[in-house]
Amino acid sequence: MTSNTPVAVVGFGAEIVSRGDGRSDAELLAPAVERALEGSGVDPAQVDVLCTAGSEFLGGVVGGIMGAFDAFPGWPPRSHSHLEGDGAFAFHEAWIRLLAGEGRTALVCAFSRPSAADPVSVLALQDDPYVVAPLGIQPATLAALQARALIDAGKWTEDDFARVVAARRPGIASRGHVLDRPYRSSPLRELDCSTVCAGAAAVVLAAGEAASSARRRPAWIRGVAQQLETQSLGSRDLTQSISTAALSTRLGIAGAGLDVLEVHAPYSHQELILVDAIAAAGRVALNPSGGALPADPIMATGLVRIGHAADAIMSGAATRAVGHATNGACLQHNLLCLMEAVEK
Amino acid sequence: MTGRCAVVGTGQTHHAARRSDVSMAGLVREAAERALADAELDWADIDAVVLGKAPDIMEGVMSPELHLGDALAAAGKPIFRAYTSGNAGGMAASMGVGLIRSGLHSRVLVVAFEKQSEADAAGATLQRLPFEARWQGGTGSLFGALCQEYIHRSGAPAHIGDVAALKDRQNALLNPYAQVRRPGLTLEDIAASRMLWDPIRLLHSSPSSDGAAALVIGDDEAASRCSRPAWVHACAVRSEPPVAPLHDSVDPACGRECASAVYRQASISDPASQLDAAELFVPYSWMEPLLLENVGLVAKGQGWRAVDDGLTAIGGGLPVNPSGGLLGANPIGAGGLIRFMEAAMQVRGTAGQHQIDGARLAVGHAAGGYANFVAMWVVGSDRP
Structure with missing residues (x-):
């Protein structure tokens, strides 16, 4: 899960709103994008690849992505792909696209306004639609x-x-x-249980020269990997996160030193499971951002964790940092991203 | 682009108005199993999965990749959920190509589906655009307006939609997977069918479908083990804002630029003569002349003449939708991937009765949103 092409995070911005303040998706995303680009050294007009994410289901509007276009930088048309899911998976996709040579710079955006009547009911529809969702759990x-x-x-x-x-x-x-x-x-x-709120996040990625010339201290991506587990709760050992543990070993995080670890744990007990699975060695600053509990803009939360982990490196506070994201009941789908201050 | 990649296996379901014999999981598995069998590979050979479909709200299942992962043997693997209506399949294919070209994956399974019999597609697509008054007409009415504007600009005569529809419906008779197969249909039948959104009539329109399609995309090494790989010569995705002063829904810049990008990547200077087949995203037959122009296959204003002259029929100079296209079946999230897949089938020589003889280079196209999301690829028999 590592690669020879050096790609780094060179910018991060987030706009988290504890109470709905009436702003639209674009109005929430625009300041996050501006903050991410500012200081990144990347010209907004020169972003090659755009990867976005969100949940229209939570927002209650099909085609909700259309409302976010006004916040995207640069003149359209753009090379743009969208996924319904957490921004962390769009981050993974953007990294992949830069490695594939589709450009030298990428912008990842995620936005969330859980203004659907009851976000909890919508999240319940992540369960098997035929045999679990009808139980109304x-x-x-x-x-x-x-x-x-x-x-x-x-x-x-x-x-x-x-x-x-x-x-x-x-x-x-x-x-x-x-x-x-x-x-x-x-x-x-x-x-x-996490406090659901509205929010948006943006992360700027740059490859090779574009990264080294962009910032004094880019957060170089050592690897990004994700893994799905079976959805069947009865078939899983819920007391551990085997996918997160497997990813941690694969990325060379387990048993190694780490300065900052940002885990996406929408429930307090899950932070314990995840930290255990990641098994980093030594003294690690855990969720210095506060994590997902106090502020959970569902579907942007994972990207926010990665952004904060990158920020720790960009600000000089850390040399090695990991961001984690999850989706699905009981940590079914997990993603890890390892970043370092030094380009190898 | 760094690495080479190729389609080494394809599969699709028998599309139908209602596949009550399978769940959503069963539907995607049917297509995926066929693609793996075609590729002569096993589930364990796949190292990443991409799932594409229309917005989650449509079937009311959030994050469908979570429950479909087991049916696709994705537990233990990375999985991506590509979005958008219409071009969802194309965007998913583009993600698959990226995964291979990144050098991190060897064989990716790309699956797209829609189970419209379990969805409320019409209700789901009635929503507000920013700064617009509420629109009650549904997606079809938007296309009706586009087609009217095309007729106004080009002077296309009234029968063009009928000619394009008859062609696609006759082609669908040669496609065993098509949902709508109506032998003996005539131009008069089509012209007399009920008007839905002027100028779009019932028989100009694609059906509501349950269906899935799957591709196995592999790297150079995987392609070397395949007897007939469809090499990906080019792939691109483009978007533009749906509401903007310079947005031309009839000839959107995102379509023009996506097409230019793929022709450039594939070193195609004269697409109409160099391409042997085109699978375009035509949900209503009147869109064919419009799209021929938008993707640079025919000069502006001449799209309707190309249809009228039979250029786009099987046996014509540039067959468009030899599979029958979306009029044969339109499972919203899969329609785009089916176009990409049918283009690959043409250059692999596996299109059966609707095979264009000697096809070596083909284009696949998918469009969605409000004429503001496009995905295209060019595939060929030759290794680039």
């Missing part, structure tokens, strides 16, 4: 099944989950504050 309940499995296996406790919440959510001073609260779906509490 909420995503938090499936996550709770996984959390329960962890407790039963003796791996972690509600106290451990609360510790994650206290570390990630500003304003939650202690575990007690969490454990005092009623369950949303036992053993998970409302605070254990």
Whole structure:
């Protein structure tokens, strides 16, 4: 999963809104794009490849992507592909396209305005449409099944989950504050579940010379890889993330040193599973951005994690960083991206 | 472009208005199994999967790759979910090509499908464009307006839509996978069919379909093991804003530029004479003359004459949609991939009864959105 063509992240911008403020997709995305391009050294008119992502289902409008065009830089037509999913997968695609020689620079965009009536009900439709979705199980309940499995296996406790919440959510001073609260779906509490919000993110990629001349300190991509697991919950060991562990080994992350790790964990207990699966060695700064718990712009969240990991390198705070993204109930589909300060 | 890649296997379902004999998983598996069999490969030989279909809302299944992964043996592999209506299949193929050319993958399975019998396609496509008043007509009415404007600009006579429709419907009789096969159909039947969105009549229109298509795309090494690879000489995707002062829906720049890009990549200077076949995204027969011009196969204003003169019929100078095109079957998310696939079948010599003799170079085209998303590729028998 590594390659000889050096590609780096040279810009990142995000616009996260805790409460819907009436802005459209383009109005949310435009400042994120501007921020990502600013300082990247890439001329907006010279972006060769555009890879975008979002969820029209969550937004409640077919063709929702059309509303985002006004935020794209450069004069159209553009080489542009779109996927319905997390921006992290569009990031993977953009990296692939640059390696394939389709250009020297790429812009990845993701936007999310879960303005559909009930985002939770829409996410529930990720389950098998014939035999699981009709049961009307909420995503938090499936996550709770996984959390329960962890407790039963003796791996972690509600106290451990609360510790994650206290570390990630500003304003939650202690575990007690969490454990005092009623369950949303036992053993998970409302605070254990991410706070869904609107947001947009943009990441600029550049290859070879275009990257070295762009920024003083690009975040060089060592590898991006993703892996799907079976959807059948009964066929999986929910107490671990085998796909994330496999990716970590393949990318040379497991057992090696790391400065910053940004994991996409929409539920507190999942952060524990993922960190365990990634198995980085030594002292690692975990989710310095806060992670997904306090702010989860569904379908942009994974790209935000990768952006923050890259930013840690670009700002000089880190030499080696990893971003993770996930989709599907109980961590079914995972992606890892390893970046380093030094071009090999 | 860095690496070479080729189509080494193709497969599609028997398209139908309603495939109640299979679930969505069964539908995609049918196409994928056929593609693997054609490629003489096994599921384990595939190292990445791309799934394309229309927006999730259509069937009401979010992130369909999650539940279809098992049917496609994708557990343990990377999977991408390509989007957009109409050109979803083309965009998925473009992702597949990228995965191979990146040098990181050897054999990619590209699958696209739609199960419209389980979807609300008409309802799903009624939505607001930014800055526009609410549009109640549905997608067909947009095409009706485009075709009217084309007629106004070109002076095309009223029977052109009928001629193009008859050609595609006669071609569909030669395609065992086509959904709509109506032997004995005449021009008069078509001209007398119910008007839907002037000038588009019922028999000018593609059906609503359940269907899937799959390709196996491989690298140089995989192609060397294939007796008849369809080498990808060019591939490009383009988009432009759907609502903008300079956006011309009848002759969109994204279509013109996508076409120029693929002809340039494939070193084609005279597409009409160098190409042996074209599979174009024609959901309503009146779109054929319009698209012939937009993708640079015929001079501006002459598209309708090419149709009228029989240039685009099998046996003509540039057969268009020898498979019967979308009028034969239009599973929205797969229609684009079927065009790309049929172009590959032509240059592999596997198109059966609708094979164009001696075809060595063909173009596949897919268009979607509001005439604002396009994907194209050129495939050939010769290794580039």
